[in-house]
Amino acid sequence: GRALLVLLLSATVSLLGGLIFGYELGIISGALLQLQTDFHLSCFKQEVLVSAVLIGALLASLAGGILIDHHGRRRAILVSNLVLLVGSLILTLARSFIVLVIGRMTVGFAISVSSMACCIYVSEMVAAHRRGLLVSLYEAGITVGILLSYALNYFFADVDEGWRYMFGLAIAPAAMQFLSILFLPVNPVKLSSWDSDCQKGLIPLQDTEDRVAAKQEPYQEKHYSFLDLFRTRDNMRRRTLVGLGLVLFQQFTGQPNVLGYASKIFHSVGFQSNSSAILASVGLGAIKVVATLVAMALADKAGRRVLLMAGCVVMAISVTTIGLTSRMAPVTMARDCKAPTDPNASLSLTQHPLTPVLPQSAVSPIPPAPGAVKSQAALGFAATSSLTKVFASTQSKEVVPSSPLMQKRDLVGQSKKGTVESTGPPLAGAPWAQHTVLNWITLLSMMAFVSAFSIGFGPMTWLVLSEIYPAGIRGRAFAFCNSFNWAANLLISLSFLDLIDAIGFSWMFLLYGLMGVMAVIFIYLFVPETKGQSLEEIDQQFSRKR
DSSP: OHHHHHHHHHHHHHHHHHHHHHHHHHHHHHHHHHHHHHHTOOHHHHHHHHHHHHHHHHHHHHHHHHHHHHHOHHHHHHHHHHHHHHHHHHHHTOOSHHHHHHHHHHHHHHHHHHHHHHHHHHHHHSOHHHHHHHHHHHHHHHHHHHHHHHHHHHHTTTSTTHHHHHHHTTHHHHHHHHHHHHTSOSOSOOGGGHHHHHHHTSSOOSSHHHHHHHHHSOOOOOOOOGGGGGSSGGGHHHHHHHHHHHHHHHHHTSHHHHGGGHHHHHHHTTOOSHHHHHHHHHHHHHHHHHHHHHHHHHHTTTOHHHHHHHHHHHHHHHHHHHHHHHHHSOOOOOOOOOOOOOTTSOOOOOOOTTSOOOOGGGSOOOOOOGGGGTGGGGGGGHHHHHHHHHHSBOTTOOBOOOOHHHHHHHSTTOOTTOOOOSSSSOOTTSGGGGOHHHHHHHHHHHHHHHHHHHHTHHHHHHHHHHHHSOGGGHHHHHHHHHHHHHHHHHHHHHHHHHHHHHHOHHHHHHHHHHHHHHHHHHHHHHOOOOTTOOHHHHHHHHHHOO
16 A cells, blocks of 8 residues: 555656646746736847746756755755745746846756656656656656646736736646655665565565575665766766766757757648647647657666667657758748837738748738737747747757747737738748648658657656666766756757758758767667666666676
C-alpha cells in the first residue's frame, strides 16, 4: 500500500512539475500581446521581458545544484514552489515594466530549480524498472502545460487585463505540487541503509542475486567536490562528457528553430485561413504529447540508448529533407519589428518573421475596426515572436510554436471579433504555390522531426542525466549540464536569422542534419544503456569502466 502511494505521489509531482514548466513558457506569447498595448512596450522591452525567464533559469542552474545537493531534493522542490508563488503574485499585481521583468525572472528561477530537483527526486524515489516511465512523465507534463497555456491565451485574449489571470493561474498547480510532496518521504534512498529500504518495498531490486550482490558490496556514499566532475576519479570525467554531449547535441540538432518555421510550412501547404495557424500550433502540440507518451511506454522496455539513437536518426533524415526541399522551393525569412505607437495610425503590413513575405497588394485593404487596436498588438511582436519561440522552450528546450492566439492576431486588418476570414485573395501567385508535393514532404518531415525529438532527446536526455552521476554530486552535475543547455539554446536561437543571412536556409538545415549524424555516433560510442539497473549499479558500472 505504501509503495503504491509513493508511486502515485511521485507521478503527481513529476507531472505537475512539467506542467508548470510548460505553462510558464507557453503563456508569455499570449500575454505579450496585451502587455504591449497596456505598457507601450518597444521591441527591445519585449525582448527583455521574454528573455527574463531565461536569465532567471540560468541563475538557477548555477546556484540550484548546491541547493539540491546540500539541502535535499524535496526541500529544493518545496522552495521552488514558494518562489513560483511569489513570482506569480508579483506578475499578477504588476503595475510597471520593471516589476514584470522581476516577476518573470523569479518565475524562471523557480521553474529551473524545480525541473532539476523533480527529475532527480523522482529517479531516486522509484524502482529501477519504473524509473524511465516516471521521469518521462515530467516531459509529458511539459507538453500538456504548453497546450494548456495556449488554451488559456485564447480564452483570456479579449478579457481586459487578461494577462493578470494568465500569470496568476500558475499558482494552482504549484500549490498542488507543494501539497503532494509534503506526503512523500524526505530521503528517498538512505544509501547506508540501502537494503532495508529494499525490504520496505520502496526500491524493489530486480531479483535475489542483486540483493546478494548488494549485501556483499555495501554501497558507500562518497563525497565529491564540484571539480571532481573534471577528474578521472570514479570515471567522473566520462560521465560529464556524456551529460554535456547529450545536452549540447539536443540543441545543435536545430530543435529550437525547426518549430519556429512551423506556421510558414502550414501556410505554404495551402492552409491560408486564420484557423490554419491555430491548427499548426495545436496540431504539433498534440503530436508532441502523443510522441512523449510513446517514449514513456518504451523507456523501460526498449531502453534509453535505443530511443536516443532512433530519435536522432529520424531527426537527421527529416531536417535533411527540409533542407533539400527548400533548395527546390526557396524560402524567404523576413525580420521586422514595429512597436505600437499611435493607436489610430493606419497599420502597414508588418511581416511575421515566419510567414511568407507577400507583396503589399496581396493583403486585404480593409482598415482595422476601431476596436481592433488590441488585435493589432501582434504587429509589434513580429521580431520578438521569434524570440518568444526561443525562450518559450521547455525543459528540453523544445521551442513552442507561436501560440494560436498570436497567429490569430497576426493577420492584418482583422477586427477584434475576427470577422474578416482571410487575408485577401489566395496566394496563388507566390513562388511556393507551385511546389505542392514538396511542401507536403516538408510538412511530413516537420511532423517526423517533432515526434522523433519527443521520443528521443526530449525525455531521454534528462532521464540519463538523472541516472549517471553519484548521489553525492547529482544535483550539481545536473545543474552544470543544465546551464549549458540554457546557454546553447540562447546562442542557437539568437544566431538563427544571422546564420540564414550568411549561409542560406537550406544549408542551415543540412548542417542540422550533419549534427544529427554526429549525435548518433556520439550516443553509440559514449552513452551506456541504463534501463532496469538501480542507480547504485549504474554508478558502480561507471566507476569500473575506464
